[in-house]
Amino acid sequence: MKRKLAIGAGAALALATLGGAPAFAADHESTVSVLHGVPGLTVDVYINGEEAISDFEPGTLTDPMMLAAGSYDIQVFADGETPDSGEPAIEAMGVEVPGGANLTLVAHLTESGDPTLGAFANDTEPVAAGEARLTVRHLAAAPTVDVRANESVVVEGLSNPDGASLETAAGTVSADVVLTGTSDVAIGPADLDLAEGVNTIVTAWGSAEDGNLALAVQTVEAHSAPSGVPSGLGGNAQQSALTALLAFAAALGLATVAVRQQRLAKERG
């Protein structure tokens, strides 16, 4: 198997535009994961000539790698081939990895079914406590789609290789992908756990023509703490407000009675 995969222009482009790293992240390295979204091709991935990922199967995702900011040569060989024995099936030389970013490198198909490589920035900006972020990416050989959650369209008109992101209350939703403007289900439904403080990235991959469309899920942290712990109700940890109020009311009542009685007594002289 010596299918040569062309590097997608998107890969270099996406990486190049990631220069503006978030201020809160360390600026000397980036978190990089790799998702394999090309059906029917088990591969080994070499980075700067070293085998980084072996027996990489379609529909699998690597653990996050920390890569120092810099230039990388990424070569993908069909399983069993090595830089010494063969030509890479896909090659991306001199890929600039910025600092302070969270990236996913995805081998996937274009809308017309050609293998390509794309780099995508993952949004790790914290969501509010109690919230979850959902990111959807269309990286499948399939036409424009809508993404639905619990049968309501949440992302409309998504085309390969675009993505969209939204924030919602944390929880489990039933998600599916339909051909845009229709209710013809292309993928799913699948239960998605939209965990709190997490960016759940759902990628549609595969080929509609070959009937192997699927979803791949990656999660990245985006959590923030609640804004406080309000754990006192009455200001009465040492005493009871009710007791105090009753005592005060009783005092007022008795005082009124006393004054009245005194006045009566005087009047009666």
Added chain:
Amino acid sequence: MRTTDGLSPRTTRREPARRARRRRAVALVAAVAAVGAAAFGIWQLIPRPVEPSASTVGAPATAAPTPAASPDATSEAQAAAVPTGVGTRDASPGAAAAVDAPTEVRVPSVGLALDVIPVGVREDGQMDVPELVREVGWYRFGPEPGATEGSSVLAAHVDSDRGPAPMSEILDAVPGESVEITTASGEQLRYRITSVEQLSKDELPLDAIFARDGDHVLRLITCGGEWDAAAGAYEDNIVVTAVPDAS
């Protein structure tokens, strides 16, 4: 109460001097009682600070974990370092991992034993502490007790409008004492208190208190300090931190 036509029998009818004396005596007793009751009421209304008996002021154990140092000087060298044997996993959608939620918390040394319920976040972004003062809220979005890393947060009200709440017992806890947790599966977890801190809500290290990573700790939180009537809240939080106790 004098009326021109003298129709009010209570004010116009002359009474025997004996009754008038008795009325004076009643009035005197009532006045004394009133002064006493008023004094008691005012004393009750004076806010007093709520403080843990073992406050470790100036020894913040809740400082954010420091990440492993990575001097910039080594960046150039690291640029060539490439991970090998990177792990992979199936990326198919999966169900949420089952969590063994806590159901009861006990601090035997101070006689605290309360049920635990999962809680989330209020509309205003603060942790949703249970209304019932006999219940402790576990922040279900964070790690559960028994997790491998991060901070499990349990919080309850220190009082209600009826007086001190059961959670106020935690104010008497001191480092070294045990905290016991029972989980939904029946597992018994044991922690040892390492610090009891009183922290101003303005300066609360929320990111550290609610950390999702770093060494696993248990935090029991309630309120303390001065009651700010205008804000309707205490000025401080009491944060009891405990670590897993293997023994």
